[in-house]
Amino acid sequence: MIWIKLLLYISIIFVINIIVSFLLSYSFRIKKEKRSFFSYNHVNELHKKMDWTFRFVFMMILIVVNILVIIEDYSIQLYIYTSLFYAxxxxxxxxxxxxxxxxxxxxxxxxxxxxxxxxxxLLIVSDYLLDYLG
Structure with a gap:
């Protein structure tokens, strides 16, 4: 049952995102840019360098957070807030x-x-999961 509710929450968030994007692009007359779904869409070379540096640093931070959560018994919320901060x-x-x-x-x-x-x-889904798991 948890997976159905989780899928429902994610679907609702996805639909809200589409509606908000449509309304804003219609209101401000923003031309739609074609992007691949899972690709790196960098604006320029500086953005590409910053993005990859940021990803590498975040990966190192995530390794430390995983060690803290798994070995040192920190709360799983640390992992969720770190991911939210990255996003x-x-x-x-x-x-x-x-x-x-x-x-x-x-x-x-x-x-x-x-x-x-x-x-x-992400906050709503993580709150739901934390209530269920914890």
């Missing part, structure tokens, strides 16, 4: 580079809205 920072960096260096700076509005919906969704 928020990633969306902020992407929005900054889209605003400053992109041909379509209005795209940063959609990036910020996607980041907000994703972060709130």
């Amino acid at each position: 928020v920072l990633d969306f902020i960096v992407r929005a900054f580079f889209e605003y400053k260096y992109s041909n379509n700076p209005k795209q940063s509005i959609l990036t910020i809205s996607n980041g907000i919906v994703f972060s709130l969704g």
Whole structure:
């Protein structure tokens, strides 16, 4: 039963994200950029270098957090908040580079809205999972 509810929460968050993106792109007349779903869409070389450096640093931090959670018995919330921090920072960096260096700076509005919906969704899902597991 937990997996059905979890899938329902994720589906609702996905639909809300689509609706918010549609309304914002219609309101601000933002042209839709074609992006692959699982690809690295860097605005320029500086963004690419920063993104990969950030990913590497986060991977090291995540290893330390895993050790703390598994061996030192820290709460699983540390892992969730670390992941949330990474996601928020990633969306902020992407929005900054889209605003400053992109041909379509209005795209940063959609990036910020996607980041907000994703972060709130992650908080809701993690709260649900923590209530169920803990």
